[in-house]
Amino acid sequence: MQTKPFRIGTRGSPLALAQAHETRSRLMAAHGLPEEMFEVVVLSTTGDRITDRSLSEIGGKGLFTQELEEQLSSGELDIAVHSSKDMPTKLPDGLHIAAYLPREDFRDAFIGRTASTLKALPDGATVGTASLRRQALIRRLRPDIQLTIFRGSVGTRLRKLDEGQVDATLLAFAGLKRLSMEEVVTELLDPADFPPAPAQGAICVESRIGDPRTDALIVPINDRLTYDAVTCERAFLAALDGSCRTPIGGFAICDGDHLKFSGLILTPDGRREHAIEVEGKRSDAEALGLRAGEAVRAAAGPGFFDSWS
Numbered sequence: 001m002q003t004k005p006f007r008i009g010t011r012g013s014p015l016a017l018a019q020a021h022e023t024r025s026r027l028m029a030a031h032g033l034p035e036e037m038f039e040v041v042v043l044s045t046t047g048d049r050i051t052d053r054s055l056s057e058i059g060g061k062g063l064f065t066q067e068l069e070e071q072l073s074s075g076e077l078d079i080a081v082h083s084s085k086d087m088p089t090k091l092p093d094g095l096h097i098a099a100y101l102p103r104e105d106f107r108d109a110f111i112g113r114t115a116s117t118l119k120a121l122p123d124g125a126t127v128g129t130a131s132l133r134r135q136a137l138i139r140r141l142r143p144d145i146q147l148t149i150f151r152g153s154v155g156t157r158l159r160k161l162d163e164g165q166v167d168a169t170l171l172a173f174a175g176l177k178r179l180s181m182e183e184v185v186t187e188l189l190d191p192a193d194f195p196p197a198p199a200q201g202a203i204c205v206e207s208r209i210g211d212p213r214t215d216a217l218i219v220p221i222n223d224r225l226t227y228d229a230v231t232c233e234r235a236f237l238a239a240l241d242g243s244c245r246t247p248i249g250g251f252a253i254c255d256g257d258h259l260k261f262s263g264l265i266l267t268p269d270g271r272r273e274h275a276i277e278v279e280g281k282r283s284d285a286e287a288l289g290l291r292a293g294e295a296v297r298a299a300a301g302p303g304f305f306d307s308w309s
């Protein structure tokens with residue numbers, strides 16, 4: 001009997017490819033299947049083609065996922081592998097996140113050229129980042145710093161740093177580790193005062209709802225701790241509408257059956273903020289995230305969200 005290879009869709013950036021290959025390796029190991037059973041299919045997305053503007057300017061997170069999701073819905077792909085952080089909170093009808101791989105370190109990494117820590121940067125130093133969250137968190141700690149929009153792949157950003165375009169940049173530690181580039185990191189930022197983006201550091205597998213062949217393959221590679229933590233974080237984002245113009249940080253930590261979530265929203269200038277902590281049962285992960293999002297939204301009041309839109 002001839003079996004069609006299982007088609008794994010991914011973007012073509014080095015990080016995306018590393019994530020797709022990790023997913024394939026885990027599938028091969030979980031089922032004892034040979035590499036030929038899996039085909040990694042590389043697609044270019046709108047987000048990959050536009051690299052000179054910030055994501056919020058060009059329309060947000062969906063730009064990295066749309067092409068993959070279209071091919072998934074049409075049956076061209078069996079799964080799509082993504083950075084969970086890049087996933088919109090609402091997925092197209094008929095698709096869902098079927099699994100999360102074991103999460104990598106979710107902290108942000110500081111990569112300094114003229115100083116090794118954020119605190120030690122000279123007055124008025126420049127930092128390159130396109131992330132509204134990182135910009136707001138930097139402004140909150142170091143209002144003197146000049147921010148430059150920095151996009152492109154991890155390699156592109158590190159090259160710009162090397163060329164001296166900025167004094168420092170920030171990247172997800174997880175991405176650097178997956179690319180075996182962690183030696184460039186000069187400081188790991190403490191999530192207590194520099195919370196990561198919700199879902200940072202977690203690879204997710206998106207598939208069609210009601211596709212038993214795919215479910216049978218995917219379910220064994222799901223990491224339940226990651227699933228619950230990221231589900232909570234994404235619920236927090238969803239409760240806040242996940243607008244990509246709102247700087248939002250947050251992370252959940254699972255310990256046995258217990259889950260603790262810490263979230264933060266701030267204004268882009270980093271001057272106003274609302275923090276929240278909730279904890280409870282891991283099985284209530286989604287409800288806890290929603291509750292945290294609703295509480296922080298109520299505490300902030302509508303004026304908080306209007307003040308910059």
Ligand SMILES: NCc1[nH]cc(CCC(=O)O)c1CC(=O)O
Pocket residue numbers: 083084085086170171172173174175199200201202203
């Ligand atoms: N938006 C780009 C993006 N999406 C996911 C990661 C890192 C890997 C991860 O969070 O899993 C990155 C790069 C970065 O923020 O440094």
